[in-house]
Amino acid sequence: MSVLKGVVEATPADPISSYFNELSRVLTAVRVSDAEGRPLDLSAGFEWVADAAREAHNAGKKVVLIGNGGSAAVASHHAIEFLKNGGIRATALNDSAALTCLSNDFGYANVFSEQLKAHGIPGDVLIAISSSGQSVNILKAVETARASSMKVVTLSGFQPDNLLRGRGDVNFYVNSNQYGFVEVAHHALIQAILDLYVFPRRPAK
Template sequence: MNSSFYLKYFNNIKSIIDDFDLKKIGKFKKLIISTAKQNKKILIFGNGGSAATASHFAVDMTKNAGIRCLTLNEYDLITCFANDFGYEKWVEKSIEYYADKGDLVIFLSCSGNSMNIVNGCKYSIKKGLKVVTLTGIQKNNKVNKLKSNLNFWVNSKNYNIIEISHFIILLSLIDDIILSKKTK
């Protein structure tokens, strides 16, 4: 076993967590709560591992926190929309068909340059939806350049570390919301 690898790896994650902007996470929570209070929903999108994170978040937010949250990463929808509109447009088209005024849309993209996510984000902003993005790799990525309500950028070039960081932010929000409801 290469203990030095793991020590360095875990210290890297710890350093990233230590750099989380807690005030910004608090603003994210307020966006989620205000969305729920307006009887609106959350849509969350990602590719690959980020799609798995999106699914996990959507299920836990709905079941455990009691706030409606959907991810539209069903293969039949993706392949239909990708076939009919192009892969780079499937997220945008999903939002066009499923989002309502006042909804919150969350986008996960390690690179911030996946065109399906970029186009979905642009469309959501244009339609006046609330938008939160979580990215990594380069700070000046395409998603970060857009005018979202909030952006969380992870200072790493390692996809797994970026995805872990996004996962921690998202699931900590769920736990905070659950705890807030219990203490009322």
């Protein structure tokens, strides 16, 4: 608050506090649902993903992560986290040579689905990440994964009725229409799954 010539003026909100308050709201407002749209507890969603990843690895299968732009970076980061720290076979389908080759030959809408046709096998787990939930190449990849009897996890945001939400065995929805918040939330969700349900328990310091 400030006083100028007897007039009390409100101090503008601190933009940093506002930013992190909104991020906190976004993270606590995450919704999880199953393939039929029934709501799940966040812990149940986390546990499902962790169990599916472990089962895939133990059966000689793998976790596959896909995304565009910032979501591709999230996919790459967590493919390494699953592999290195979680001890679970994992890969991200965003090699630049593969993307440019397949987009040139089949169109960008098919860059992930074509790779899944070649590499996806029954029992693999696909983690499909799309901030908008509307990316055609992600949606087509999910269709291919289903046809290949893969398990599917989706992470989306923006509109609650986006096309990706509801197409996975487990679906995480972030209620925000800002890319930055959705991408950070997606990153945090997968990291939480890894830290709380996949990584070996670490002794307390």
